[in-house]
Amino acid sequence: MPNHNRKTHSRAILSTSMVLACCAAFSAQAARHEPTSPAESTNATAVARFDAAIAQGLPARLQLTGLRSGQTRGDDDLHIEGRLEGDVVFADGTHGVTYDGMWRGTRAVVTRSRGHLDITSVTRSGIDITGYTEGSDEVEHEALAGDPRDRSARTAVKASPPAPPATPDAAEELKPNRLTFHLMLHDDTRGTYSHHIHAGYVAWWLADFQRRIAPGRVVDVLYSRDIAGVTDVRYGYLGTLHDWSDAMERYASERDIPRTYRHKFLLVTKGMVEPDRYGRSWQKGFDGMASLDGRYPEVAHQLGHLLGAKHERAEVRYQGWWCETNMYAPSLVLRSNCYVYSRANMSLIDDYVRTGEGFIGHSRWSED
Incomplete structure (x- = not known):
């Protein structure tokens, strides 16, 4: 090749290389300054990341908080699979939305309420709750030990600062034809926020019910408190359930709440409901x-009775340690909780919620 052609060719190669280098540098700088979504931004708080991920559609996966020193991706991985249909109305009148998912590789239920996010998961040692408040990345963690061998680790659901004034007429939120659980919080539970009762005692049950027993069914949970004649009743004596049922009959009539098999009422107390009984319900x-x-499964146990589940259909399972399904009674102190119903009881509950078969409107046949 002549010398002048080689020089021209070399200049062309040099010019092309410079252009490519400039483009690469520009692209790298643009990438560094490219805006990120709140779901990806390390500066966004956990609740903002969650909301942004949900807004982009389900299923969704996100790193709930920015990675910190010593963490690897996956340590705070939250996978939201879908929304569980229905409404949660807390005692202060605010609403919550429930999602099904995985948290750090464990099945979990997520409750998004006003100003807060709760992640409830069932672990081998009990119920694990991780909470976040809007505007903060501070982790609010609580472990409710379910293994009786570890009673020292058992802690009560945390009390909260006083909630806004209660909204006693939860009936205003009522959808008469939906399966609805009315949780009436006795006045002696005032030290515990209804959001915390839900996260610790109800959310895992609700998710399991909607996942495995009645998938696709819309379920509402309504919390109420500070209702004269209903949540301030005396209890702890023989016949308490009879008297409280009479009170609920009046309450439902005054507020036009239908007394059908789709509506269940549970009084949640701090102490024993009757002598030597932590729970009692009309079958x-x-x-x-x-x-x-x-x-911990006492709420699930009593709701199970209202839905037709039976003690004799419960099971003891072995999952590294022996555990009892929700309806097992009498409980053995050495065994832990499975936090599920047996397949036989799942079938009984499914039949009941689909057909109402065997519903006894004014039943006085009770189970502990």
Whole structure:
């Protein structure tokens, strides 16, 4: 090749290389300054990341907080699979939305309420709750130990600062034809926020019910408190359930709440509901009572009775340690909780919620 052609060719190669280098540098700088979505930004708070991920559509996966020293991706991985249909109305009148998902590789349920995000998961050691408040990345963590071998780790659901004034007429939120659980919080539970009762005792049950027993069914949970004649009743004596059922009959009539198999009423107390009983309910009936001082599945156990589940259909399982399904009674202190119903009881509940078969409107046949 002549010398002048080689020089021209070399200049062309040099010019092309310079252009490519400039473009690469510009692209790298643009990438560094490219805006990121709140779901990806390390500066966004956990709740903002969650909201942004949900807004982009489900399913969604996000790193809930920015990675910190010593963490690897996946340490705070939250995978939202879908929304569980229905409404949660807390005692202060605010609403919550429930999502099904995985948290750090464990099945979880996420409750997004006003100003807050709660992630409830069932672990081998019990119920694990991780919470975040809007505008903060501070982790609010609580472990409710479910293994009776580890009673030292058991802690009560945290009390909160006083909530806004209660909204006693939860009936205003009522959808008469939907399966609805009315949780009436006794006045002696005032030290515990209804959001925390939901996260610790109800959310895992609600998610399991909608995942495995009645998938696709719309379920509402309504919390109420500070209702004269309903949440301030005396309890702890023989016949308490009879008297409280009479009170609920009047309450439902005054507020036009239908007394059908789709509506269940549970009084949630701090202490024993009757002598030596942490819970009691009318089998396939309207009303029941459950104490927060009982086993963690006590609320699930009593709701199970209202939905037709039976003690004799419960199971003991072995999952590295022996555990009892929700309806097992009497409970053995050495066993932990499975936090699920047995397949036989799942079938009984499914039949009941689909057909109402066996519903006894004014049942006085009770189970502990």
